[in-house]
Amino acid sequence: MKEMVCIVCPNGCLLHIDTDGNDLKISGQKCKKGLAFAKTEMTAPMRTVCSTVKTAFKDVPVLPVRTDREIPKEKIFSVMAALNSFVLQERCGIGEVLIEKICGTDADIIATSNILKE
Amino acid sequence: MKIKKLKNKLKKSFPAFDVREENNCRIVTGESDNWNDIINACSMCVSKDKNVHVVNDIRYTGKAEEPMRTPVEQDSFLEGKEPDVLVIGGGISGATILRELSKWKVDALLVEKESDLAMHASGRNDGEIHPGVDLAKGSLKQHYVLLGNRLFPDLSDKLDVPFDRCGQYACFTQGALIGFVGLYALKRKYIDGCSDTKIISGRTLRQKEPNSNPDFKFALYNPSAGCICPYGLTIACAENAVQNGAAVSLNTVVTGMTVENGKITAVQTNRGTLHPKIVINAAGVFAEEIAKMANDRFYSIHPRRGTNSILDRKAGRLMNGIASVKVLELHSGHTKGGGLLHTVHGNILAGPDAVETNERENFATTPESINTVFTKQKVTVPDLTERDIITYFTGVRAPDFEEDFIIENGRNTKNLIHCAAIQSPGLTTAPAVAKDVARMAIDILQAQKLVLRNDRFKSERKAPPRLAEMSVAKRNRLIKENPDYGQIVCRCEEISKGEIIDALNAPICVPTVDGVKKRVRPGMGRCQGGFCSPLVAQIIAEHQGIPLEQVTKAGEKAFLLFGETKGGDAQ
């Protein structure tokens, strides 16, 4: 049996996972999100990466960004490296895509602040 | 006491030590790993003859002191300069002396090894302007404290440094002592010249200080006591001196001297070798080192640590003046056990304690110091609580074993003046001492050449405006002239961007977070810079035209940041 804490929401449910052959028996979750979390966490854990990128603008040296969806956990540091080598040259708004399909994942890097448009 | 008798007495208590007398010095020798033994032995050898000083040559085999901290700079900025007067040390002594010298047409230069003025004892004390009630006639301390105290209203006014003559109370719970303390007060008042001394009743005390302990039966009161911001005054004096033509070189450490025929002919620093006509030793805890370099060591400094706590302004109501509980006890050493003081900025300051130490630059605080002070001062004001503490700091005093000042010309070296062993009440005495020291320097110079008064001397210096304390009309006018005065950066102390820029444009610019903090107070409040330190750093970077990561807390080595998070290139 394995225990893990669901990180989907602040409830932080303690999940119990029994592996029975290929079947996973999961308990402890307050909602079905916990079920889905435990399944991916057991097979291919996924995370959202939130960081910043350097900009060409003096008043806003860095702009907050994130992946628009979760990416495989083991790719976190490759994504960080890619973000570190990127310099934003144009003023973009919140939600705009800065990098598509980062590091070969399905995720785009989007701006999470509107500061450059204000 | 004859030296032979002293030798025996010393041997009895400390068999490992010896003492001999030569050239008006009592040189104590031996070896010990116990610092307190060394202090006690040397104190035991103090002579009644004021001209004779104890020199501590006992080798301390305990944990060695770290080497003196020195600046990183290495350049030739001062190479070959020939100032008339070189002042070593940018504390209150050096700064007041420099200001006095700037009243004359002399080329005066002050060197300070730290990145700012008032970085040692002058920036790490309680800021009390003493009445001198604890001192009996006969010492330099007592002579100068009476003179110095009187100079403060005018000096603070001219230099635009807030000064509050808030009065001092020594409070007693033992009513039976009133007769004895009353006699003491009369002696101080009429014989020693501390003329404002009086006894007040417990009731009067509580009218003046409603939060003082209801058990106090009476108090010794000196209305002439006051408080001032000690580093604010030091900076103001140095700035005023610079405005009047003197020079200050920070980050400059004296590393050696060349002495020929009883005269200093060269002074080596990390920024070049200079050739001053006169050297003034105001080097605080390092005064003995400077004396040694100048071949004129006839006294020893024994560092004494003290810790003060600063309380939130919301606790400011606890005390309007300066007070401490007094318990009649055999005077043990020189521990004053501290007191409570309402600062000019509205905080309460508690402390300091007094602990002998071999480390001149160890400013680390310990919980014990805070406990000592609070245990005692909770008797003074029962509502006092550690929960109101917003910060605490340690300073190291620089007394000699005679526990008096040394203000005299060099004994072996002719062009040297010592302003050494300046401890409490050194802040109070400084303006009066400075007048005499400057006079001594001018006298030496005048023997060599004609020295004229600086007829363009301006005694006034303006501090950056304090917008929050101004009338609406004045504040509005200043903001209209300079909108930066309307942009609040430090919310706790209500300091504007304009005031911070003023601090950076002052005659002595110290573009560090602490430098700005000492001058205009952003970060002095309850959040201790949590919100404003990034903003202050940004303003400094912008003003100095440097990248943010080059802004430091204090001095080159106290860097805040490790460069940018994003290189912008593949890592």
Added chain:
Amino acid sequence: MKQYDVTVIGGGPAGLAAAVEAHKNGAKVLLVEREARLGGILKQCIHDGFGLVRFGEKLTGPEYAQRFMQEFKDLQIEASTLTFVTKIERSSEGFLLTLVNREGLSKILSQTIILATGCRERTAKQVFIHGTRPAGVFTAGTAQNFVNLCGCMPTKKCVILGSGDIGLIMARRLTLEGAQVLGVYEIQPTPSGLTRNIHQCLYDYDIPLHLSHTVTRVFGHDRLTGVEVAQVDDNKRPIEETKQFIECDALILSVGLIPENEIAENLGIQTDPHTKGPFCDQNLQTLHDGIFSCGNALHVNDLVDYVSESGETAGRNAAKWKRFNRSFASIEPSDGISYVVPQRINVADENMNTILYFRSAKVFDKVTLQILINEKCVFEKKYNHLRPPEMERLPFDFTAFGLKNTDTVKLLIKEDAQ
């Protein structure tokens, strides 16, 4: 002189929600913000996890703030940024506020004030850390500002003291940016931050969490060179033999947040020693008529969603505010509860529908929360877990109970018989 029905002080999530809600309820609103941009601390909270309760999505701080800022802008509510409230006086007409900004000083008149000033971080000296005073001691929020807004690294190798949420978030953030986080030290035997943050911020990156440990001393004259850590005994006193030196270049502190209430204190508004925020009634009006409090200035919330909710409550009620005599029953935290907000119910108000926010004093499993009126239990709710880092929210309508101003309401925890 400009006149307003509601003046909101603070343009973070609480203030934005309060201003929007007050406006929607017909009030003429002014929002005063000290900084150049609205959004408050959310501007630098670039991690995700905000808004799950409210929007059902995982947003980052700036994204969460943007939703309110957009609505605020769309409703054309008046805001005065880079503006500081320097003085508040009472007059027969209402509150006279003196504002200062780059244009100068100005006075406005407002019928009500909403304090949405957020909170500040406890500092190293407030947790009695001793030693030297080098560069390199940062509160987690200051470090976050440097990294996320200034784009600069405050450390390469650090120790974090305190397991508050910002500390945990910064442990991950600094690790992502290439710093080495040697460990998180927590004086309490249980973490202070949310469990999910312990997992996704520490365990995901193999950062050790040392419970019942603290930092006792700081070393270094110029830049920090190391810290001394020690295990603590049951009375939180460091155990001498466990003292250990750790070489690092920074100490990051996440040792608690304190509601920012300088304005409330200056007005003589009574504050609750448990929350450090003002005492309030169900409408989030303080004991000072016409002054409301919300968000982290009222009490430190665990989630921004609740901050916004309390802002809305304050905004709505400030808009509807009329002077009338209030009369209070008190709500008190009892066994197992560390605090409850609001602390008063205005029984003169016909609507006593209340949202109770509370925290447990320690970790509980399988317990029952009881609400007592004059020692009589009127409500029970079972909880599987109660943890101090997690604030609980419980809507409760006192209207039906005919509360009187002599009544005392108590919240307490009953541990179920095993």
